[in-house]
Amino acid sequence: MSRILRLSEARVGDQGVIVEVGEHCHHQSQAVDLERRLLELGFVEGANVELLHQGLFGGDPIAVKVDDMRVALRRHEAASLKVEIAGDAQ
Numbered sequence: 060m061s062r063i064l065r066l067s068e069a070r071v072g073d074q075g076v077i078v079e080v081g082e083h084c085h086h087q088s089q090a091v092d093l094e095r096r097l098l099e100l101g102f103v104e105g106a107n108v109e110l111l112h113q114g115l116f117g118g119d120p121i122a123v124k125v126d127d128m129r130v131a132l133r134r135h136e137a138a139s140l141k142v143e144i145a146g147d148a149q
Contacts, residue, residue, distance in 0.1 A: 061145045066108065066123070066137040069144060074109040077102060077125075079141035093139055101125045102140055 063078060080102055081094035102108075102125055111129065112122040120131045 061143050063141055063143050066110070066132075066140040066142050067121075067134040069110045069137075069142065071110050071113060073142075073144050073146070074107070075142040075144035077104050077106045077108055077140055078143050080104060081139055090139075093136060097136070097139060100130055101128055102130075108140075108142055 061075070066077075069075075080097055081090060106125050109124040110121060111124055114120050117134075119134050121134060121137055123130050123132055123137070
């Protein structure tokens with residue numbers, strides 16, 4: 060069974076595929092800048108992602124594997140990515 064959630068809501072070890080990029084910022088100009096940055100880093104629809112690690116205090120930042128690259132993101136940035144997480148129901 061799979062589920063769709065924001066990458067910021069994923070837990071360490073969750074693996075999935077990006078299904079949507081963008082649309083979470085309150086200000087339009089910030090949303091466009093963030094979406095462009097994420098796309099440049101390889102966060103595109105269809106890319107495989109895995110949450111590798113999260114910071115000790117508040118879980119920020121998070122370390123994400125996107126395809127074969129490792130990237131650190133703030134949770135508010137990760138909230139702009141919707142991911143289909145594969146796995147069993149919990």
